[in-house]
Every structure is written in C-alpha cells, then in structure tokens.
Amino acid sequence: MSIDIISKIKEAGLLGKSGSNFPVWIKWDSVKKADALKKYVIANAAEGEPEVFKDGFILNNYPKEVVLGIKAALNCIEKSSGYIYLRKDYYNKFKYTLNKLIKGADIKLFKKTGGYLSGEETVLLNIIEGRLSEPRIKPPYPTESGLFGYPSLINNVETFYRVSKVLKGEYKDNRFYSISGDVNNRGVFEFKTDLNISQILKESNNFPDFDFFVQAGGGISGEILLPSELGRPLKGTGGIIIYNRKRTNPASLIVKKLKFLMNENCDKCVPCREGIYRIFEMVKNNDIDKDKLNEIVFALEETSLCGLGKCSVVSIKGFFNKLL
Amino acid sequence: MKIQAIIDDKRIESEEGKTILEAAKDNGIKIPSLCFHSDLSPGASCRLCLVEIKGRKGLHTSCSVKLEHNMEIRTKSPEIEKARRINLELIFSQHIEECDDCLLKLNCELLRLADEFKVEITRFSDRKKKYPIYKFGPSLIFDSSKCIDCRNCVEVCHIQQADFLEVKKRGCFYEIVPSKNKKRDCIYCGQCLVHCPVGAFEAVGEFEDIEKPLKNKDKVVVFQFAPSIRTSIGEEFNLDYGAIVTEKLAAAIRRLGADKVFDVSVGADFTTYEEAKELVERLKGGKNLPMFTSCCPSWVKFVEFYYPKLIPNLTSVRSPHIISGALIKTYWAKRENINPKNIVVVSIMPCVAKKYEIRRKELKIKGIKPVDYVLTTRELAWLIRKRKIDIKNIKGEELDSALGMPSGSGIIYGATGGVMESALRQVSYNLLKQPIDIEFKKVRGMEGVKKAELSIGGGIIKAAVASGIGNAKRILDELKKNPKLYNYIEVMACPGGCIGGGGQPVPADKEIRRKRAESLYSIDDKKEIKTAGESPIVKRVYDEFLNNEKLIKDICHTRYFKKKKEVK
C-alpha cells in the first residue's frame, strides 16, 4: 500500500500547495527512502501571509481529510511520527476537533510561536525544537536532516487534503484560493489549478468594475499585477488581494509592507536586514535613488539566506515598476 | 576520502566533508569572508563568500556548502563582485568606523575588502549611530555601534558556557546585548573579542590608558611578561606565527622606559612548586578532590559564579604573575632596599581577565597590590609601535636576572596542558629526588580535552586537561557521574590555553594557536633545567625568604568566594 500511495500521488501529478509547486511524490519518496532511525511528518498550517486564509478554511471544513492524508504519510513512511503545526488562532479554534480525529495516531498538535517567518519550513523546525526562530542553512534539506536532525516530510495542510482525495480516488486538479481586499465576495473558493487570475476573479464573482491592481500569491510575497496582466495562473500561496486604485496610496502601502518585513525577518543576513531597511528609508523619506534601489534588490534576490529575503523582491519590484 | 573539483579553472583535491571555502583555502584560493571563523559553525550572515556552482541556480555561500566530487566552482564573476560590493556597502552602513582606535587597525579585513571591491563606504548613513557602549567589569568594552550582527560573539559566549551575550529585539532590529539575567555573568575570557570580525570589543583602556604605568616617573617601574607573550607578540610586527622574541621584547620594554624587565615564568615555577605540594597533600588526605588549577582567572570566576560548590576544589595557589609581583614587592624590594610602595609592577598578559584578577582584594599583601597594571599583548605592541621601536631589528637583551631564570616548566605554562605537565614533572622530581627529563606528551596539543595517568609512589594521578570552558563543562559532567574519574584537572578558559587568550593578537585560529604553542615547547626543549623545584632561584627564595608557613601562605596562596552577578 505504501509504495502504492506514492505512485498514485505521482500519477495524479500533485504539486505542493505551499507556493513552491514542487512535485509532492518526490519529497515523500526521499523521506521514505532515507536511512534513519526516526522520521517526521509535519503538516504546516502556519499560514503567515497576511490576507491568506485558505488553510483555516480547510481545517474548518475538511479536518477529517487532512488527518487522513497525514495518516497516509505516517503509514507510508516507517518509523515516523507526526506533527500538525498550527498558527495560534487555528490552534485554539481547531484543537478540539483535531485532537479527536488524531486519537490513537502518533500525531501531535504544535502551537506556532513567532510571526510571519515561523511558517518557513526550517524556521518551523527550529521552533518545534525550541530554538531561536531563524532559518537554517540549506542544504541539508529537511528531507535529509529535518526535525531533531531526522528526515522530515513537511507539507502544507492543503497538500494532505489533496492526498486524501488521491486515496479515495476522488482527486481533481483543484486548488483553494482566498480572495480579499476591495471585493464584494470575500472568501475561499475552489477552482481548477489552470484557471487564470482573471477567470478566478470572475468565477468567484469578484471582478471589480473600478480601476484596480492585485497582489497575487500572498499579502507580502505575492506579485503585483495590473488588470492587463491577469491572464496567468496564480503563483505562490493561494491568496489574491484586490486594491482599489483610487482608494490606495501605493507609497504608504509599500511602507506598511516593508515595515512588516523588517519586523518579521530574523535579521541574520546582511541584504535582508540592512537592504530592506534602506529601501524602507528611501520610500519613507520620498528620496528614491534608482541605482541604490536596483542594487539592493539585486543583493536581496541573489544573496539572501532564506526565502523571506529572496521573495520580498517580487512585490518590491512590482510596486516600484508598476505603481510608484 | 579524497574528492576532486574545479575552482576557477584549477583542478583541486580535497578531503570529503569540507566546505567549498575550506577546500579553496587549503588549495591556496582565498574567498572573501568576514563572519566565518574556523572555531565556530558557519553563520553565513555576511553573504560575502559567494560563489557560482555549475548546474545550480544563483549564488551560494561557500562557507555553508560542502564541496562535492566534480563540482565546478567560480569564485569570481561580475555578478559575484557586484553582490559582494553591495553587501559590503550595507555592512558599512551599520558599522561606525573608529579606525584610529581600533585593535584591527593594522589588519582590518573589512577595509581590505572595501578596497578590493571598490566600495563606497559612506554610501548609506550610519544606522547605529546611537547604539550604546557597554563595559564588562574591568576587562572589556563592547561598542555595539561597530557590530555587524554576525553573532559570532554570541556563539562563542555560549561555547564558554556563560551565555552572557544575547540577541534581543528592540524596535524592528535584533541587537547584541549583555544579559540582564541574574544567573548569567561575564567571565571576562575575551573570546568574544577574539572572534569579532570588526573590532566591536576591546580591552578596558585598550590604547587609551596604556601609557599610564610609564608616567610614574618617581617610582621604580617593573615590567614582567607572561610565558605566552614571547611567541605571539611578533605577529603584531609582521613576524611569522610563533616567532620567538623573548630577548627583543626585553630590549624594547627597556626602551619604553621600564627600570626592570622580569619573566612571569619565574612566578610560574613558584606556582608549580606550591601546587605540586598541595596536590600530594590532597591526594594523601583524600579531600577536595579532584583538585582544579586556578591560574586562569576566567575559569576561577566561572567556578565562583556558576559552580560555587566546587570552590573548595580549586587549588589555593596564586597565579604566576601575582606570585612574582608579590616577590618583587617583598623579597626583591628588601634585597634592593626599595620601599615597596615605590614599586610599580606592570604585567604583560595574554588575557583581559587578568585586568579583573589584579583587583581582587584578598591578593593584597599588607595592603599592597602585588600587581598594579595589566596590559595585554596587543596593548604592549601598540605602545612599542607608538614609540617607533623597531622590534624586527632591535638587538636582543637578557631579561633582568635579579629574580633568576625560569625552568622549562615555567615557559610551557602558556599552552594548554603546560600547568599540568609542570606539576607532573615536579611531583615526579620530588619522588625520585633527581632531575628528570620526562615529557608528558599526552597532555600536549590543541585538543580541547586531554587525559593522562601517572603512577607515583603507589598512587595514581588521574589527570584531565581542558581548554575552553565548553570542554571543561564536559569534564564536570563526567565527574557528576563518576566523582573519582580524575583527581587533578587543569582548566584554561581560552582555546589552546593562554596562547589563545583574549589579550592576544587577532586574528587567531587553531593553526595559529598551534604555532604559538609549539614555539613554547621548543624553548622548553632547549632548557637544561626543566623542573620548577630544580630552579636555583626557587631554592634560594625558599631558603632565604619563604621559610615559614605564614609567609608562604601570604605570598603564594589565596581564597575564593561565591560571586553574585557583577556586570549589570
């Protein structure tokens, strides 16, 4: 049965739902094949991107399926124990239901501490281990040396939900989207993964009739798109935020986002700690030096230690190129 | 296993398991880096040691990626250079330059890199202008406005079991701060200073107060230097690592205006003599075992603060420069007919904790401090440079012999295992009643923990030697399980012993420490007298002066106290 599930996932073509789009079966397979005395399976429901709330929706509506998916991983990967890593409010809200569902299985609930960065997979490992909430240097990847140094499978809760669908033979190539901002019909919607953003907005009855822009893929790391650019599928985490152009001041919006990043980053590496601060300074003082900006963005993208710094440039670039 | 790779079109070979940075260095290829230190785990925070790896996207930090067989690596490219330049500019934006007064002035890697990558060092305004300066007791100053947040100091302070430096958030940024926790205190080891890439730590008084001792014109100014200085200070004058400069140093110190130059190694012989006696007594009585050495003031402070229950295990014998300082102000003063109050003793030490040690009140003899000033190796070098004395070419002179010459034992005190070896030589000498020429090789070398056993007169000395408090902690943990595992333990707080001390030239790493230590052993090799008790001056002083228990106790022994937090 165990080999079976991996090949079924492979056949289904399931891709990771954390924003990475990494083939799920490869991760499962490498943790399964790793030679170790102990292994871990971790369901990530940290959901730290502002204005993304589809993990909460899944936990609310499909907790059984999520737990089924985790149990499948535990079955498939010998000597493994499970964790569900939950954002604080999700922990408080769903612990009762989840505890009932995981009864008898080797799965623990873990209440996340810290902020945005705590959803990054190596930070998550440090937090469960009780260490500083900083990213780890990769390699080694968590699949080789993860929680307490043991091979660990970390998947988003949506991925485990999709796995349950594979198990039941009901798998469809769908994805959850949370849509928010200046919209009439805020909420979580399930559509096929190949729908483009414009279609998603239309199908969910959210396509604005005013001048707007969106941030697609997360309130911090998502890219900025103009109405003419919505013919592409969604990248990153499953969140779309709509901004009414007339009611939004892009400069103060990016200042807010940069401040968020400065607050939430771990300050460990130079480009992210100092670079984001200098961009913030320039925008705040309304004294933007394009050369400096481009060079800092280059350093952030090329040399940041973890995904937070690297991905921050997506929205920073968007703001400067399209809105300011 | 050996693996091959290509770095910048050059075929190289390396042991498997090394990082790209290390393998490159072994093959003579230097990759720029700031935060990397071979004593510590890679933090990969400065983002300068960037390389390109064929087949992998983007830039990678060579300090954190292991070399793999057949990897093809580039350490230079326009992209890499651009990234390094920008990151350097950002590093400068958080580092307030204080170059005139910086201990790295002469070998500042940061300025060298700025030059290499054509960095505009003032491109951004200084973010840390208002950051505070902290003082850690009488030993260290931490100027947090120079800090570039690599966190090396935090890691090394953790290795030292003090956990006194912490990362704390203030506003949007994390800062390095001294702990407010009542259960944590600085032990003044100075390892933070040694491992800081940008000179954010310095000794108290470093380069500002160094001329003070020489200003005592109407007094007799006596300099004495510690065993380890003679093989380390040369580095400050571009001599090879481990260069032996004993006589040149004596000449230079005389040029500075000192009236006498003595050798702390002589004091070390007295420490050995007393300590060997105490060890044999304790072994006989079976009390307060294992006995710990106490010549390292950081280790003593560590015991007094973190392990006060173990205070009785510390030998009561004073450290070498305290004993020789006391002998200068008593025995020698009397012989020369000088009022001890008119003598100023200046110890040149590899250590910042010694600045703390000389303030201990219980060391006073009839109200007089045995040592008045402690200058570090770096401070003495600065003074010598300032007075334009050319160490390289100065003609060597003998040290003053009024207090005699040290045995080989007194010299090797400067390296980890040296105190242990000296005591073992002395115990064997006492037993056999004849000069011995035994080398206790097992206690030599740069390993953090060393063990040896020696059978003597029906008993066994079970010895353990640790350098670095982390290694000492390993031994303490062993003892918790089996209190009888060892009966004599040497601990030095700094890696490699005093040759790796917080007052020594920076940079220092394992290789450099090894060279400094080897030179000490080479001096010992050439010494005819190798054992403390054989030394004529030791015999003479015990005959003429230290001939009653009370005096021996006053001059050579001390007490320790449970300590409350001192650095608040």
Ligand code: SF4
């Ligand atoms: S470390 Fe800083 S203050 Fe010291 S010499 Fe270098 S640039 Fe100047």
Ligand code: SF4
């Ligand atoms: S001197 Fe030693 S104990 Fe004190 S802060 Fe530095 S590393 Fe820590």
Ligand code: SF4
């Ligand atoms: S004080 Fe020095 S060693 Fe400590 S974090 Fe700052 S730069 Fe690094």
